Amino acid sequence: MNIGERIRELRISKLMTQADLAGDRITRNMLSCIENGSANPSLSTIVYIAGRLGVPAGFLLAEQGDEMAYRKMSNLSNIKKAYTTGDVQSCRSLCLSGCPEPDDEISLLLANCDAGIAVEEFWSGKLRSSCRFFDEALSYAEKTIYSTDAIEAEIRIYFRYMERISHTLYSDLLDEEKVLSVKSNTILSQYLDALYALDNSDTSLAEQLIEQLANLSENSFFKAHLQNKLLITDGNYKQAQKALQQLLQDSNMPLNKIELYTVLEDLEICCRENEDYKNAYRFASEKVELLEQLLQEY
Numbered sequence: 252m253n254i255g256e257r258i259r260e261l262r263i264s265k266l267m268t269q270a271d272l273a274g275d276r277i278t279r280n281m282l283s284c285i286e287n288g289s290a291n292p293s294l295s296t297i298v299y300i301a302g303r304l305g306v307p308a309g310f311l312l313a314e315q316g317d318e319m320a321y322r323k324m325s326n327l328s329n330i331k332k333a334y335t336t337g338d339v340q341s342c343r344s345l346c347l348s349g350c351p352e353p354d355d356e357i358s359l360l361l362a363n364c365d366a367g368i369a370v371e372e373f374w375s376g377k378l379r380s381s382c383r384f385f386d387e388a389l390s391y392a393e394k395t396i397y398s399t400d401a402i403e404a405e406i407r408i409y410f411r412y413m414e415r416i417s418h419t420l421y422s423d424l425l426d427e428e429k430v431l432s433v434k435s436n437t438i439l440s441q442y443l444d445a446l447y448a449l450d451n452s453d454t455s456l457a458e459q460l461i462e463q464l465a466n467l468s469e470n471s472f473f474k475a476h477l478q479n480k481l482l483i484t485d486g487n488y489k490q491a492q493k494a495l496q497q498l499l500q501d502s503n504m505p506l507n508k509i510e511l512y513t514v515l516e517d518l519e520i521c522c523r524e525n526e527d528y529k530n531a532y533r534f535a536s537e538k539v540e541l542l543e544q545l546l547q548e549y
Contacts, residue, residue, distance in 0.1 A: 254297070254311050259286040261304045264348070272303050326350070334360060339367035358395035362388045366402050373409055376508030378420055380549045385409065389424040404435040411443055416512065417546060438464065442473045449480050457481065472498075472510050476517075483517060492521035512541050 252260070262272050273282045276299050284290035285300075292300065301308040326349030333342035343364040350357045369384035385406050392399035406425060413420035445460035461477045475498055482491035495518050499506070506514060515538040522531035 253288060254292070255286045255288045257311055258282075258300055258304070261306065262286075265304065267304075272300065274299075274303060330360065334364070337367075339364040339371075343368065353391070353394065355395045355397060358391045359397045359399065362391040362395065362399055362402055364388075365391060366406060369406075370409065373413075374507055374509060376545050377547075377549050378413055378416065378545050379547070381409070382413070382420055382422065386422055386424050389422065393424075398432065400431040400433045403429070404431050404433050405437065408435050408437065408440045408443060412439070412509075415446070416509075417542065419546065438473065442477065445477050446480065449477075449484050452484060454481065454484055457484075471504060472506065475504075476510070476513060479517060483520065488521045488524040492518065492525055492527070495521060508541060508545060512538060512545060515541065 258272075262269070269279045269282050269286075273279045277296060281290065282300075285292050285296075297311055298308045301311050304311075326345050330342055330345045330349070333339075333345055343361060346353065346357050346361050346364065353361060365384045365388035369381045369388060372378075372381035372384060388402060389406065392402055403425070406422070407427070410420070410422050410425060441460055441464050445457045445464065448454075448457040448460060457477070458481070461474065461481070464477070465474050475494075479491050479494050479498070482488075482494065495514055498504070499511075499514055499518070515534050518534040519531055519538060522528070522534060
């Protein structure tokens, strides 16, 4: 990229017209000639234009490698601010716009940001979008020399959860055989461990995990749902159906789409076992309709 192209790109990124950038020191026509490469600016003109653009003059004169360094430096304070305040969307945008060829540090930031966005998409019920961002996070994780095992451990948990919802939700990049240096010990991972214990009718282990979860989690849904799953595992379908319907109607604990899908799935089972076929059909229909929303492309 020559100096004229660099000036034009920066001007457009800052939403400046040629007249805005030219100011009162050079003509718009001269600036146009500089941008299209038909005129070479003097050093004083370069310093003036750089000042108008808010970048060091060296940035406009830099070779490709130095240009990347200048881009990173000029965006670094905003990137750090966005990341430390938890604004992963803005942090990702700043990283991509300021560092089109990410180095190790920026790749690590992008992996964290994409994983954070994927989690947000998951809990808002946009599961295919969540899968895409998780895979993008894994892609950036492969490009950095820094350890990303903690990120990958979290990603495994979410794909584990999504697999319970639909086998069409999977990762193209996740290596389940890879041995990670860390193990996810989040509330969500413990919740899933308890669910899988109940799937295998290991109520003793499930009860231990539920007790641990109750001490750690402020999310009362996880505890309530697991207690209802225990009732289902023990064959107490009537009691479980009543408790699940109360959970569904509890205005103090409104359910997000993921939680709602889980409750509808269990209610269908309970109603069928209780020979309440009318409600079993109703909850099954609501579950299918909700699943279509969860799997919708965005």
